[in-house]
Amino acid sequence: MGTAGVTPGSAAPAAAGGGADAGVIDAGSTLFKNNCVQCHSVGTDVVVGPGLQDVHKRRSEAWLMKWIKNSSALIQSGDKDAVAVFNEYSKQQMPSFAFSDDELKALIAYMASESAKPQTAAAPSGGPDTAPGQNVGTDAIGAGIGNTIDLLLVVLVVVLLVLVITLIIIASVLKNYLKGKGDLTGAEQELLERRTNFANIYKSKAVRIIVGLIFVVVLVDISIDKVMGIGIQQGYAPRQPIAFSHKLHAGDHQINCNYCHTSVYKSASANIPSANICMNCHSQIKKESPEIQKIYRAIENNKPIEWVRVHNLPDLAYFNHSQHTKVGGVECQTCHGPIETMEVVAQYSPLTMGWCIDCHRNTPLNTEGNAYYDNLVKLHEKQSKGAFIVASNGGTECSKCHY
Ligand code: HEC
Ligand code: HEC
Ligand code: HEC
Ligand code: HEC
Ligand code: HEC
Ligand code: HEC
Known part of the structure; x- marks a missing residue:
């Protein structure tokens, strides 16, 4: 990790533009x-x-x-x-x-x-002092959970090994003792002759509980890793079957988002437009383009265009678009970034639990002209001086996002 050109130990960094303070x-x-x-x-x-x-x-x-x-x-x-x-x-x-x-x-x-600066061991430049609005929370918690479970697993295996070894030692010591002892009773003789029987060992309750426990821990570990993986998709920008550009449509031609994503203000999910919506314009525009021909083919063959999904929360989390866009008045761009400049859609936000909760802790509720909130606002003002944020209305309760 050489910092070429910088004398080691020179205190003042050579900032671009010269002497930035x-x-x-x-x-x-x-x-x-x-x-x-x-x-x-x-x-x-x-x-x-x-x-x-x-x-x-x-x-x-x-x-x-x-x-x-x-x-x-x-x-x-x-x-x-x-x-x-x-x-x-x-x-x-x-x-x-x-x-x-x-x-x-x-x-x-x-x-x-x-x-x-000399590079410290691969520390992400964010450091521990997370800036507001920055998601690190869940990833850290999640990694914490993962690590704890890994540790537990190791401890369990070690304990089990120690247990088995101790048992073997005790058994052999006992046998040696019995061998040394002259006249044996029938039961003692039987003990001495008995071979270690694995079927019998497995029948023992203690062993079964331990094996079961290990199994459960491994399972939980794997599933947490899987769930964690789902959140880490930021920047994901898969190639789409048709070179559809948001920059061209939503940017240059300023077509409204909900012209195509018609359900985004009405329901939980924002739909991806069907080929028929494209045809509103492309039955006239650019008919000869090979990309547009793909839309024609999809319609002729009665096969939907197989867009590759970009955003995908795990099933365990519930997210509702209309709650955010219509009720909350949150702009698409707050969560999806400047889509109208993207040739290819990329996942802009981390979509982790920490990201959702961070915003709920920092965003005032859009209560204006919403009679539903009138009494709640009054109640909140009586109880607390802080702003009436999403979190004050239960926006950080587990059950709001998980059922
Ligand atoms: C969502 C992810 C994302 C964010 C946020 C982001 N970048 Fe980038 N950046 C990239 C990618 C990916 C590239 C590689 C070029 C490409 O694919 O467009 C890149 C390339 C760059 C480059 C060119 C590097 C080179 O070697 O030439 C610079 C400089 C840069 N980014 C600076 C920034 C700065 C400064 C910010 C914050 C203001 C930022 N980026 C935010 C994803 C991001
Ligand atoms: C002319 C139709 C059209 C318009 C207008 C449009 N979109 Fe899209 N949008 C699509 C199509 C088609 C896809 C699927 C292909 C892709 O991902 O590029 C899509 C995909 C998306 C996705 C990714 C969906 C996923 O798979 O997770 C987001 C987010 C999105 N649009 C947001 C917006 C926003 C925000 C606007 C307004 C600024 C907008 N769109 C305007 C047609 C449109
Ligand atoms: C409201 C009108 C409108 C709708 C709806 C619309 N487009 Fe377009 N599209 C345009 C315009 C305008 C252009 C730019 C034409 C030009 O450059 O001359 C364009 C250009 C394109 C191009 C570039 C073609 C090329 O070869 O240059 C593609 C691909 C495309 N659209 C795909 C789609 C798809 C897929 C849909 C449906 C999800 C869709 N469009 C919906 C108006 C629309
Ligand atoms: C509060 C954040 C937020 C806002 C605001 C928001 N989205 Fe989304 N959007 C998401 C999340 C989270 C997903 C992933 C949902 C899932 O996987 O269930 C998503 C997914 C999508 C998808 C893929 C289809 C789907 O429903 O899963 C489209 C298209 C989309 N958004 C368009 C829009 C448009 C257009 C707007 C503005 C009118 C908008 N979004 C506003 C967070 C947001
Ligand atoms: C950019 C800010 C923002 C982000 C990011 C965001 N939310 Fe929200 N969320 C809001 C606002 C604002 C409201 C309040 C809407 C209203 O007025 O009822 C809300 C409300 C909700 C509610 C209803 C809460 C209640 O008290 O009824 C749920 C559930 C919810 N969000 C889930 C999510 C999930 C899941 C995510 C992440 C995938 C997410 N939100 C990300 C801003 C955000
Ligand atoms: C505002 C919405 C929201 C609230 C409130 C919320 N969660 Fe989540 N949670 C999510 C989302 C979204 C994911 C999936 C994101 C991911 O994969 O990182 C998730 C993932 C999880 C996971 C999977 C592991 C992980 O960290 O990814 C667990 C466990 C979980 N939540 C537990 C809880 C508990 C317990 C509470 C209450 C203290 C809670 N959640 C409150 C949105 C929420």
Whole structure:
């Protein structure tokens, strides 16, 4: 992990732009923690995107500013470096960030200053001091659960081994003692001649309980690993069967989200549009395009287009779109990021339990003009001075999201 070009021990990091002060680096650090750590480390580790150590040396400041603001524009402009990283990272799209030039410079100064520090053992640049709105909570808890169970498993196996060995030792000591003893009673003789019988051992209640316990622990361990895995899909941007672009439709042509995702304000799930909705326009527009021909074929063969699902919560969690979009007034982009700039949809948020709960703890309820909340608001004001947030209304109760 060489920090090439930096004299070891030199205190002042060579920040891009020259001599960025601590305040600027601090501001950059906050921006980075709030927006970038899910996908990047300022080391050499690849999280979702590349490790950003020394990125200020690889790229010019102007390039970095353009990239962070809108990487897809830079890629589309044909910039060689941009196209190369994009291809290297299997064409995943990095979200765009509408930062001011000062903010961008602060970010770059922060990355430069971090790069100059000696690398501590693969610590993610976020560190333990999690910034607000940043999800780390559940992953940490989950990893905690996983580790505890692994530890339990090891302890159990060790205890079992010790138990078996002790039993064998006791048995052989006993047998030796009996052999040494001259005149044996019938029962003693029988004991001496009895071979270790595994069927009998398994019939013993204690052994069965121990084996059962190990089995259960292994099962729980495996299923937790599985569930944990589901949450870690941030940045997932699978290739779709038709090169459908949200940037073109929702961005350039400003088609409303609910023109296609018609149920997103009405029901729990947001539907993916059927080929017929595409036909509202494509029976006229771009009929000759090979991509559009695929829609025609789907309709002729009466086979739905097999879009690859991007977002997927595990079955154990309940999420309702209309509760958030219609009742809560939360924008699509708050959870899905700047979809209208994405050529290919990528999962923007972590979709972990910690992420849901973080927002519920920080978001005031949208009570305006909602008679249902009138009394609840009054009640809340009597009981507490804090804001009436989603959590005050039970938004962190397990049963709201798990049944
Ligand atoms: C959702 C994941 C995600 C987030 C959030 C994200 N990036 Fe990226 N970033 C990527 C991916 C993936 C790439 C690789 C290029 C590509 O596939 O587009 C990348 C590439 C880059 C590069 C180019 C690296 C190189 O070697 O040229 C820079 C610089 C960068 N990101 C900076 C940032 C900064 C700064 C932030 C926060 C403001 C950020 N990224 C947030 C996913 C992300
Ligand atoms: C012209 C129709 C159309 C419009 C308009 C549209 N979408 Fe989509 N959307 C689709 C199609 C088709 C898919 C499935 C293919 C894909 O993932 O790209 C999709 C997929 C998605 C997904 C990923 C679903 C998954 O698999 O998890 C999200 C999130 C999404 N759209 C959000 C939005 C948002 C937010 C807007 C408005 C800014 C929007 N869409 C506008 C057609 C549309
Ligand atoms: C409200 C109108 C509208 C709807 C609905 C619509 N599109 Fe489009 N689509 C457009 C327009 C406009 C263009 C841009 C045409 C151009 O570039 O000349 C376009 C372009 C495309 C292209 C690029 C074609 C090419 O070769 O350049 C694809 C692929 C596409 N749409 C797929 C879809 C799919 C799939 C659906 C249904 C999920 C859909 N569209 C729904 C209006 C629509
Ligand atoms: C509070 C966060 C949040 C908001 C706001 C939100 N979504 Fe979602 N969206 C999700 C989650 C979480 C999933 C995954 C749901 C699942 O797997 O059951 C999802 C999934 C989807 C899907 C895939 C189909 C589905 O229902 O699983 C589409 C399409 C989609 N969202 C579109 C939208 C559109 C369009 C908007 C705005 C009108 C929107 N979303 C607003 C969190 C949100
Ligand atoms: C960006 C913020 C945000 C995120 C992220 C978010 N929620 Fe919410 N959620 C809200 C708001 C705001 C409300 C309150 C809506 C209302 O006014 O009733 C809400 C309400 C709810 C409710 C109803 C609570 C009640 O008291 O009746 C459930 C259930 C829920 N959310 C589940 C989820 C789940 C599951 C996730 C994660 C997959 C999630 N939410 C992520 C903002 C969010
Ligand atoms: C606001 C919604 C919400 C609330 C409240 C909530 N959960 Fe979850 N929970 C989720 C979501 C979403 C997932 C799946 C996300 C994932 O896989 O990381 C999940 C996953 C889990 C898992 C699977 C392991 C894991 O960490 O991924 C367990 C166990 C769990 N929740 C227990 C609880 C308990 C106990 C409570 C009450 C203290 C609770 N949850 C409250 C949304 C919620």
